[in-house]
Amino acid sequence: xxxxxxxxxxxxxxxxxxxxxxxxxxxxxxxxxxxxxxxxxxxxxxxxxxxxxxxxxxxxxxxxxxxxxxxxxxxxxxxxxxxxxxxxxxxxxxxxxxxxxxxxxxxxxxxxxxxxxxxxxxxxxxxxxxxxxxxxxxxxxxxxxxxxxxxxxxxxxxxxxxxxxxxxxxxxxxxxxxxxxxxxxxxxxxxxxxxxxxxxxxxxxxxxxxxxxxxxxxxxxxxxxxxxxxxxxxxxxxxxxxxxxxxxxxxxxxxxxxxxxxxxxxxxxxxxxxxxxxxxxxxxxxxxxxxxxxxxxxxxxxxxxxxxxxxxxxxxxxxxxxxxxxxxxxxxxxxxxxxxxxxxxxxxxxxxxxxxxxxxxxxxxxxxxxxxxxxxxxxxxxxxxxxxxxxxxxxxxxxxxxxxxxxxxxxxxxxxxxxxxxxxxxxxxxxxxxxxxxxxxxxxxxxxxxxxxxxxxxxxxxxxxxxxxxxxxxxxxxxxxxxxxxxxxxxxxxxxxxxxxxxxxxxxxxxxxxxxxxxxxxxxxxxxxxxxxxxxxxxxxxxxxxxxxxxxxxxxxxxxxxxxxxxxxxxxxxxxxxxxxxxxxxxxxxxxxxxxxxxxxxxxxxxxxxxxxxxxxxxxxxxxxxxxxxxxxxxxxxxxxxxxxxxxxxxx
RNA sequence: GGGGACGUAGCUCAGCUGGAUAGAGCGUCCGCCUCCUAAGCGGAAGGCCGGCAGUUCGAAUCUGCCCGUCCCUACCA
Numbered sequence: 001x002x003x004x005x006x007x008x009x010x011x012x013x014x015x016x017x018x019x020x021x022x023x024x025x026x027x028x029x030x031x032x033x034x035x036x037x038x039x040x041x042x043x044x045x046x047x048x049x050x051x052x053x054x055x056x057x058x059x060x061x062x063x064x065x066x067x068x069x070x071x072x073x074x075x076x077x078x079x080x081x082x083x084x085x086x087x088x089x090x091x092x093x094x095x096x097x098x099x100x101x102x103x104x105x106x107x108x109x110x111x112x113x114x115x116x117x118x119x120x121x122x123x124x125x126x127x128x129x130x131x132x133x134x135x136x137x138x139x140x141x142x143x144x145x146x147x148x149x150x151x152x153x154x155x156x157x158x159x160x161x162x163x164x165x166x167x168x169x170x171x172x173x174x175x176x177x178x179x180x181x182x183x184x185x186x187x188x189x190x191x192x193x194x195x196x197x198x199x200x201x202x203x204x205x206x207x208x209x210x211x212x213x214x215x216x217x218x219x220x221x222x223x224x225x226x227x228x229x230x231x232x233x234x235x236x237x238x239x240x241x242x243x244x245x246x247x248x249x250x251x252x253x254x255x256x257x258x259x260x261x262x263x264x265x266x267x268x269x270x271x272x273x274x275x276x277x278x279x280x281x282x283x284x285x286x287x288x289x290x291x292x293x294x295x296x297x298x299x300x301x302x303x304x305x306x307x308x309x310x311x312x313x314x315x316x317x318x319x320x321x322x323x324x325x326x327x328x329x330x331x332x333x334x335x336x337x338x339x340x341x342x343x344x345x346x347x348x349x350x351x352x353x354x355x356x357x358x359x360x361x362x363x364x365x366x367x368x369x370x371x372x373x374x375x376x377x378x379x380x381x382x383x384x385x386x387x388x389x390x391x392x393x394x395x396x397x398x399x400x401x402x403x404x405x406x407x408x409x410x411x412x413x414x415x416x417x418x419x420x421x422x423x424x425x426x427x428x429x430x431x432x433x434x435x436x437x438x439x440x441x442x443x444x445x446x447x448x449x450x451x452x453x454x455x456x457x458x459x460x461x462x463x464x465x466x467x468x469x470x471x472x473x474x475x476x477x478x479x480x481x482x483x484x485x486x487x488x489x490x491x492x493x494x495x496x497x498x499x500x501x502x503x504x505x506x507x508x509x510x511x512x513x514x515x516x517x518x519x520x521x522x523x524x525x526x527x528x529x530x531x532x533x534x535x536x537x538x539x540x541x542x543x544x545x546x547x548x549x550x551x552x553x554x555x556x557x558x559x560x561x562x563x564x565x566x567x568x569x570x571x572x573x574x575x576x577x578x579x580x581x582x583x584x585x586x587x588x589x590x591x592x593x594x595x596x597x598x599x600x601x602x603x604x605x606x607x608x609x610x611x612x613x614x615x616x617x618x619x620x621x622x623x624x625x626x627x628x629x630x631x632x633x634x635x636x637x638x639x640x641x642x643x644x645x646x647x648x649x650x651x652x
Numbered sequence: 653g654g655g656g657a658c659g660u661a662g663c664u665c666a667g668c669u670g671g672a673u674a675g676a677g678c679g680u681c682c683g684c685c686u687c688c689u690a691a692g693c694g695g696a697a698g699g700c701c702g703g704c705a706g707u708u709c710g711a712a713u714c715u716g717c718c719c720g721u722c723c724c725u726a727c728c729a
Contacts, residue, residue: 026669028668028669030668030671032672033671033672033673034672034673037672041671041672043671046670046671046709046710049709055709056709079672080671080672081671081672081709081710082671083671083672117729119729156729159728159729160728160729161728161729164728289727290727292727293727295727302654302655302725314654314725316726317726317727319727320727321727322727324727326726326727326728326729327728327729328729331729387656387657387723387724388723388724388729389724389729390655390656390723390724391655391656391724391725392724392729418657418658418722418723419723421722441722442721442722443722445723449728467691470691474689474691475689490691501664501665501666501677502664502665502666503665503666505657505658506657506658506665506666507657507658507722507723509664511663511664513678514664514677514678517677517678518691519677519678519691519692520676520677520678520691521665521676521677521678522677522691524691525677525691525692527691528689528691528692529692531689531691532688532689532692533688535688535689536688537688538688539688540688584668587668588668590668592666593666593668596666596676599676599677600676603676606692606693607692607693607694609688609692609693610684610690610692610693610694611693613687613688614688615688616687616688630688651689652689652691
C-alpha cells in the first residue's frame with residue numbers, strides 16, 4: 001500500500017515542479033529520520049536549490065504553500081533546512097488498507113536466472129548454499145513483482161572436476177562403471193566423491209606425471225567414448241540428483257538443467273566456434289606460450305587496453321592447444337542460447353517431479369522433448385556466480401559483444417556475490433586440520449579440491465537436530481512427525497536467513513555458532529512472530545468466537561481513532577511497507593534488504609504482541625482493530641516469508 | 653605490475669542516487685512470565701565511520717593520495 005501512495009505523491013510533486021519551475025527531475029522520497037516527523041520526507045528543495053539559486057528553506061516554504069492538498073496527505077511541514085515532511089491521513093490510510101490493493105502487473109518479458117551450477121563431482125558445501133539461496137530468493141522476488149522467470153541450473157558434467165573424480169575411480173580405484181553405479185545407488189554418494197576428489201587432487205600434486213590421466217579422461221568424455229566417458233555419466237548424473245535433493249530440503253527447485261554434454265554433442269560449441277572465428281572475435285595464436293590455442297584478445301574484455309597494446313599474456317584461451325574447448329568457450333555458446341541467438345535448441349526430457357506439479361527438465365541429445373516448455377530465449381539473463389569469476393564473466397560478455405550482440409551483452413547480468421569462507425575457529429571446532437599459515441588468517445577459503453569445507457547436508461542435519469531438541473522441549477504433546485516437520489522448517493528458515501542477511505559483496509566468514517543461532521536477527525525469530533500471530537487467531541477461535549465484520553466496525557473514523565495511538569500507527573505503517581520493501585530490494589539487487597525488512601516486520605509485531613493483549617481487549621472497536629492488525633500482519637508476513645523461501649511452522 | 657572489493661560499537665554486519673541526533677544483532681550489565689508460547693519484550697553502557705587532503709550550504713557516503721586486509725589476473729571453473 002505504502003508504495004502506491006509514494007508513487008502517487010512522486011508523480012504529483014514532479015508534475016508540480018515541471019509546471020511551476022520548468023524542472024523535470026526524479027522526486028526523491030525518503031523516510032524521515034525520526035518517525036515523529038511524519039511518514040514521508042521530500043528533500044526536493046535541496047535538489048532545486050542549485051538550479052534556482054535560492055535557499056532550500058525558502059523553496060520548501062514556497063512548495064508547501066503551492067502544493068495544496070495531496071491525496072491521502074494530512075499535513076505538509078517544513079523541517080530542518082528545507083525538508084518537506086508529509087504526514088499521512090491515518091484514517092484514510094487504514095481504511096484503504098482494509099479495502100486491499102491491487103496485484104503486481106506482469107512485465108511480459110522472460111527473465112532467466114541461472115544459479116546453483118555446482119560441479120557434479122562432490123557434495124554441495126556452504127559456498128554453494130549461498131549461491132542457491134541467493135539465486136532462489138532473487139527468483140522469488142522477481143516473480144512476486146510480476147515477472148516471468150525461468151530457473152536454470154547449468155551442469156558442467158564434462159569438465160575437469162568431474163574428470164578428476166573419474167580419474168579417481170578409474171585409475172586409482174580401478175572400478176568399472178557398473179561398480180560405481182552400485183556405489184551411486186547408496187545414500188550420499190556425493191560424500192564419497194567429496195573424499196575421492198580431495199584424494200585425487202592430492203595425488204596429482206604428489207605425482208604430477210599422472211596428470212596425463214586427466215587429459216585422457218577429458219578427451220574420452222568429450223568424445224563420449226570409453227570407460228571414462230561412461231564413468232563420467234554415472235558420477236555426474238548421480239551427483240546431480242544428490243544436489244537437487246539437498247537443495248529441495250531448502251525449497252529450492254529448478255525448471256531446467258542445461259548440461260555441458262549437450263553443448264558439445266549437439267554442436268552448440270561448434271556453431272559458436274564458427275561464429276567467433278568468422279567475426280574475428282578469436283584468433284589462432286601462432287607463437288609464445290599460447291601457440292596452438294584459439295584465444296580472445298585482452299582488448300575485448302579489459303578496459304584501458306587498446307588493440308595495439310594487446311599483449312599475448314592478456315589474452316584468454318578459448319580452445320586449448322590440444323583442441324579441447326575451455327569452460328569459457330562453452331559458456332559463450334550457452335549464453336548465446338539463453339538469448340535465443342544460437343539458432344539451435346536442446347532436446348529435453350523430464351528428470352523428476354521436484355514438487356507436486358513441478359517437473360524439472362534436463363537437456364538431452366535425443367529427440368524426446370514432448371511436453372517440454374520452451375526454454376531459453378530470454379530477454380534478460382541473471383548469472384548468479386561468485387565474484388571471483390568476474391574475469392571469466394567479462395570474457396563471456398565480451399564474446400557476445402564481439403559477435404555484435406551489444407544489447408544482449410548489456411542484459412546479461414553477472415549477479416555476483418562474495419565467497420563463504422571459514423574462520424579458523426570454526427575449522428578447529430569441526431576438526432578440520434589447517435596449515436600453519438592458514439591458522440593465522442582471518443578466514444580460509446572453502447575448497448572442494450582440498451576437501452576443506454562444511455557440507456550443506458551436514459549443516460542442515462545439525463540445524464534440524466538442534467531445532468528438534470527445542471521443539472520437543474516446548475511441545476511435548478505434539479506428534480513426533482509434526483515436530484520433525486516444524487524442526488525442519490525452522491532449520492530451513494535459519495539457514496536461508498543466515499545466507500541472506502549479508503549483502504552480496506560481503507565475504508561471509510562462516511561461524512558455526514552464528515549459523516546455528518535461533519535468537520536475534522535470525523530466520524527463527526521471524527518465524528516465531530508468524531507463529532505468535534497464528535496463535536492469537538487460533539486461541540480466539542478456540543474460545544468459540546468469530547471474527548467481527550471488519551468493514552462494518554472499522555470505518556474510516558474508527559481507523560482514525562485507533563491509529564491515533566502512535567505505536568499502533570507505526571506498526572500498521574510498517575506492515576504496509578512490504579511491497580515497498582520488495583521494490584526497493586529489487587531495485588538494489590539486494591535480497592539482504594528484503595530479509596532485513598522481514599526482520600523489522602517481525603520486530604514490530606513482537607513489540608505489538610507484547611504491548612497489546614488482543615483477545616482480552618474489552619473495548620469492541622479496539623478489539624476489532626487489534627484483530628485486524630494481527631490478521632493483516634499475518635498476511636503480509638506470510639507473503640514476505642514466502643518470497644524469502646522461509647516456511648512458516650504451525651508452532652515452535 | 654594491472655583490475656576489483658573491503659576497512660563503521662568488544663564481535664558480526666546494515667547504512668539507498670551526499671542530508672536532520674550514525675543503526676541492528678550478538679556479547680556485557682539491569683529489569684519483565686498467576687495475562688494470546690520468554691526462540692520474546694523494555695532499558696543501560698559501548699563510535700575521531702582506517703588516516704590525510706579536496707569538492708560544498710552539508711561527507712560514513714563523492715574525488716585524490718596514503719595505510720591495512722582480501723579476491724582476480726591458468727591451456728581449472
